[in-house]
Amino acid sequence: MNKPLTAVLSPAELEDALRTIGHERYHNRHPFHHLLHGGKLNFGQVQAWALNRYCYQAAIPRKDAALISRIHDRELRREWVQRILDHDGYGDEEGGIERWLVLTDGLGLSRDYVISRQGALPATVFAVEAYVDFVARHPPVVAVASCLTELFAPAIHKERIVGLLENYDFIDDKVLAYFRRRLSQAPRDADFALDYVKRHATTLAEQQGVLDALTFKCNVLWAQLDALYAAYVAPGMIPPGAFDPSQPPC
Numbered sequence: 001m002n003k004p005l006t007a008v009l010s011p012a013e014l015e016d017a018l019r020t021i022g023h024e025r026y027h028n029r030h031p032f033h034h035l036l037h038g039g040k041l042n043f044g045q046v047q048a049w050a051l052n053r054y055c056y057q058a059a060i061p062r063k064d065a066a067l068i069s070r071i072h073d074r075e076l077r078r079e080w081v082q083r084i085l086d087h088d089g090y091g092d093e094e095g096g097i098e099r100w101l102v103l104t105d106g107l108g109l110s111r112d113y114v115i116s117r118q119g120a121l122p123a124t125v126f127a128v129e130a131y132v133d134f135v136a137r138h139p140p141v142v143a144v145a146s147c148l149t150e151l152f153a154p155a156i157h158k159e160r161i162v163g164l165l166e167n168y169d170f171i172d173d174k175v176l177a178y179f180r181r182r183l184s185q186a187p188r189d190a191d192f193a194l195d196y197v198k199r200h201a202t203t204l205a206e207q208q209g210v211l212d213a214l215t216f217k218c219n220v221l222w223a224q225l226d227a228l229y230a231a232y233v234a235p236g237m238i239p240p241g242a243f244d245p246s247q248p249p250c
């Protein structure tokens, strides 16, 4: 975790400290992402990434619902509920989870198999459920801060769109709709959350809590990629029951 704070930070100093954590720990630095974006993975490895990442997508609206259940401020709930709608969809808006399934469809994975999470790595499930649990157990300002990894997401989404399109003949623009949509949603969400955290984390304990929340969240993302790397790159240790590209279930 982070070094203990010794004095209360100004809002600008708090933002700097948060950005430093992201700079040092965000998963854009992970070797698995370098392989993915650089075109160094094969079809089965990209399938494994999309299949496991579905678990993260599916957990996001659940963690946002958990957060909303802790919020007494009606204005904040009104703002936050948009995130659930963005992922689950509403009316004619299909939502982010559906757009993610368009990606896994394009990679030849059956929807039932993806949604069942049966082929997910154990560590993926542990990591994403730890995120839901973290948000359910911490005070709202700390829970809000855990989404601040999104400050750094637009850059990685842009890199991913370009990298996947350029490097893999099995990827086309249609299956990347998820990331294109996030290019406008993530900055809106991250700016709101950053402003909220800067205004509401005013004590030493609250500021320590939000810094630790961002570190925790970077670890949630990093651990998922460590697990993918160990199972599908090296040493290639696929856990029992997890998706095996050499024996596709569908």
Ligand SMILES: O=C(O)c1cc(C(=O)O)c2c(n1)C(=O)C(=O)c1cc(C(=O)O)[nH]c1-2
Binding pocket: 060, 096, 146, 147, 148, 149, 150, 151, 152, 153, 156, 157, 182, 221
């Ligand atoms: O592709 C990525 O690297 C990435 C990272 C993150 C993130 O930083 O947590 C999110 C997303 N994508 C994303 O698409 C998304 O909807 C999202 C929601 C959240 C959150 O914590 O509420 N993070 C992320």
